[in-house]
Amino acid sequence: MPRFEDIRLLRATYLRGPSIWTYRPALEVWLALGELEHHPSNKVPGFNERLTAWLPDLVEHHCGVGERGGFIERLREGTWMGHVLEHVIIELLNLSGLPAKFGQTRETSVSGTYRMVFRCPEEAVARAALAQGHALIMAAINGEAFDLKGAVQAIKTTIDDNYLGPSTACIVDAAQERRIPQVRLNDGNLVQLGYGAAQRRIWTAETDQTSAIAEGIAQDKDLTKRLLAAAGVPVPEGQIVASADEAWEAAQDIGLPVTVKPSDGNHARGVTLELYKEKNIRAAFPLAEKEGSEVIVERFIEGTEHRLLVVGGKVVAACRGEQVFVTGDGQRTLKALVDELNRDPRRGVEEEYPLELLDLNLPNIQLELARQEVAADTVPAAGRKVLLQRNGNMAIDCTDELHPDVAYHAELAVRVVGLDIAGLDMILKDIAQPMRAQGGAILEVNAGPGLLMHLKPSSGSPRPVGQAIVEHLFPGSGEKGSHAGRIPIIGVAGTRGTAFIARLVGWLLQLSGKLTGIASSEGMFIAGRQTQKTDTAHWAGAHRLLTNRLAEAAVIQTTARSILDEGLAYDRCQVGIVTDMDGWEQLADHDVRGPEQMPRVLRTQIDVVLDGGAGVLNADIPAVAELAELCDGEVLLYALSADNAALTQHRAQPEARAVFVHGDQICLATGAKERVLGRLAALHPADGSPPDTAALLAAIAGAWALGIAPDLIAAGIKTFEYQH
Structure with a gap:
């Protein structure tokens, strides 16, 4: 064909x-x-x-x-x-x-x-x-x-x-479940949760509360052990050594068997366990030296490796490691047996896999095999078990078995180091028994711990560690009605006086006690100071404002083109203002051919209003007023006349609010009740610039929707300097 x-x-x-x-x-x-x-x-x-x-x-x-x-x-x-x-x-x-x-x-x-x-x-x-x-x-x-x-x-x-790594992703997903907004700050795993001054930052399992000093202590394993020992936490005896000769001498002093490991490594790299012979201890030294700045020889603790996760001072998850063996069948080589083991669906090279692929060429595995006098081409006898790895295979959840005494020592250790989130490596014979009675010990306290072992254990229940971290960062965020991580965001969409509206609402918010940022076509402003003169009424401008940790509130001017070209920079807002449906003539490249297509574009501003927020709409333009039915929150209408039909119908509801001009006065109404804000002629900015009346009404309605008192609104208008 x-x-x-x-x-x-x-x-x-x-x-x-x-x-x-x-x-x-x-x-x-x-x-x-x-x-x-x-x-x-x-x-x-x-x-x-x-x-x-x-x-x-x-x-x-x-x-x-x-x-x-x-x-x-x-x-x-x-x-x-x-x-x-x-x-x-x-x-x-x-x-x-x-x-x-x-x-x-x-x-x-x-x-x-x-x-x-x-x-x-x-x-x-x-x-x-x-x-x-x-x-x-x-x-x-x-x-x-x-x-x-x-x-x-x-x-x-x-x-x-x-994509984000699994540890970061689980935290971000937990935040999303709680409607906490997220902003990715780089191509890696640095993520902002929340907006402006309400934000918190995470980088994998580290947060902006993670102490740099505590992280430095955790990296120095010898210092960590000394601090823990001083606080009465069980740790293995050990010595820093500078050579293979010193490693053997230290091992004899401490007593065999010993463990040789780097002083500041991670992910179990360079760690060799249960060494009895001089040749093995000497061989283990360069493996550890390559992975850290110093090498530690310490007493080998009998038991099974465990990893406990402590968040905000509490143990939230625990898992147990498993030693990796292959069992000979008298026919296949060790390599063939390992290749079969690597077909386990839990094993892979990407971060999503809880277990790594086994590589017989890795030095640690080579040393382990040498101790057993086997090699890749060895054919183990039927039934013979060959040990490949002793550590780093955390895969069995045991949180429900945790003894209170073990939890106490884990939480104490993390407090001593000073971390807000930590992973502890412990050696225990039984996590369900008191720690000292079984001769258990804490080996390491790690900052930025991996979370995958708790999310995808090979057996046992996955643990909601992402939720625990988000709750630590935003206490109470799981409760109904929580607005954790959010600052008041006011979106202003349209063409008529929107820059003036944004500036005036921002000024009134500033007077109400919130350090306010404004992103508008006239530039960016923080606390009344202009920080950028170029147009910021677009996604990038709003994004810069929402990542600013100073901003306790944000007013963001938006255009129909920005919505079509980029989308909004925020997921939800407290107040959304729509002034008009103009500008369709410039949007032919988006197949907007007439004014009847504009509501589909500008409704976006109202669609994102929080259910506890408000939409502010121009009742003098029917297509704008009709957006009211799309708003999840309260609706405030404004009009140039009290006789506006949409306004009259709206005010038939006892609690419905509206702003309008009656004679020469601006009035605020709640249902049939009216309050005079002031004479229109008297409500002028301090610089004498004559405001567009409709824009002034929109700004007043937006400020009133935010809970700003009418007296402060009136006084704020008179002190506002629009020219800059």
């Missing part, structure tokens, strides 16, 4: 925040079907069969039908290829381990051109999925071969390269 020309991808725009499509980040793709506009899915021979053979789980896509098999039904009936591409991308993301559901495809005013969008939290991953999905659908259309496994692996690689 003749080959169809490729679907053309005209442009792809990553929307970083709430947009006309969804509350979450998404990739919007403009595509032209070309000749495929006349060939829906049921008109391309063999297409549906090839597609469903490659992606059988498309049957799970409900699509608009609303039930399992819905999308398959649409394929058979005939649907356009832009819609099919949307579902192909979503399924590729699912196969790559990234659950995806949301997508939409809409035809534009140009025949054959569509806007297709799908949700994805990382731009690089979204673009990789788009590229692979595009290649797959064209191969299915034209009956060509396609490497599905390679496509999925390419997306997985992009996920691994760009």
Whole structure:
């Protein structure tokens, strides 16, 4: 059959925040079907069969039908290829381990051109999925071969390269469950939870409360042991040594067997356990020396390695290690036995795997094998167990077995070091028994501990360690109605006087006692001081403001173009103000062809109002006033006349608030009750600049919605200097 020309991808725009499509980040793709506009899915021979053979789980896509098999039904009936591409991308993301559901495809005013969008939290991953999905659908259309496994692996690689590590991700996910906003601050694992002055920062399992001094102490294992011993915490006797000769001398002084390890290493690298012989102790010294600045020889403690996680002074999880053995069968070599062990689905090279792959060439394993006088090509006798690793295999949850005495010593040790979050390595025969009675000891106290062992144990229950850390950072954030991590955010959308509105609301907030930041078309302001003169009424400007730790409140001016180009920089706001529906003439590149399309754009500002917040709407413009039904919070209307029909209907509700001009006075109304704020002629900024009356009303309504007292509003307007 003749080959169809490729679907053309005209442009792809990553929307970083709430947009006309969804509350979450998404990739919007403009595509032209070309000749495929006349060939829906049921008109391309063999297409549906090839597609469903490659992606059988498309049957799970409900699509608009609303039930399992819905999308398959649409394929058979005939649907356009832009819609099919949307579902192909979503399924590729699912196969790559990234659950995806949301997508939409809409035809534009140009025949054959569509806007297709799908949700994805990382731009690089979204673009990789788009590229692979595009290649797959064209191969299915034209009956060509396609490497599905390679496509999925390419997306997985992009996920691994760009996503947060599992420890950071579990904290971020826990914060999201509590509706605490998140801002990724770099390409790694530095994440801001919350906005402005209410924010906290995490970097893997370290927080902005983690003491640098405490972290330095934890890195120095000899110093840590001395401090713990002074506080009565059981630790193994040990000595710092500078050479293999000193290591052997120290071992004889301490008493065999001993452990040799680096003084400041991590992840069990360079640690060799239960050494009896001089040659093994000497061989262990360079392994430890390579992993740290000094080497410690310490008394070997009999028992099993345990890892306890302490958050905010309390043990929240515990797991037990397991030694790694292979059992000979008299036929296969040690290497073959290890290769079989590495096929365990828990083992892998990525961070998502709780256990690492075993490499017989690693020095620690080589030393362990030498002690047993075996090598990779040895064929162990049937039933013979060969020990490969003694430590670093934390995989068995034992939190429910924890004895109070063990918990006490763990919590005491962390307090002595001074960490807010710590992982403790302990040697215990039985975690359910008191510590001293069994001769147990704490080996190390670690800052920034890995959390994967508690999230994905090989046996036992996963532990909600992310929730524990978020609760530590934001106490009470799990309670209903909590606004943890949030500052008052006021969004101002439209074209009429919006810069003035933003500046005046910011000034009134500042007078009310909150250090306020403003991002507007006239620049950025912090506490009344202009810090940037260029236009900041866009995503990047708002983002800079929301990451500023000084800001106790933020006023952010937004345009329709910014919403279409980037999305909002914040997930929710306390007050959303919409002034008008103007400006559609400049948005033809977004297929906005008339004023009737503007409500779909500017509703975004009202869609994000918190249920305890308020939407402020211009009742003199019917399309703006009609957005009231979309607001989850309270609605305040403003109008130039008390006789406005929408205002009158609104005030029929006893608690409904409104701001309007009555004669020569500005009035605040709650239902039928009215209060005069002042004469319009008297409510002028201190610099004498004549305000636009509608803009002044919008600012007054926004400030009133924030709970600012009317008297302060009136006084604040008179002292406000708009010119700068």
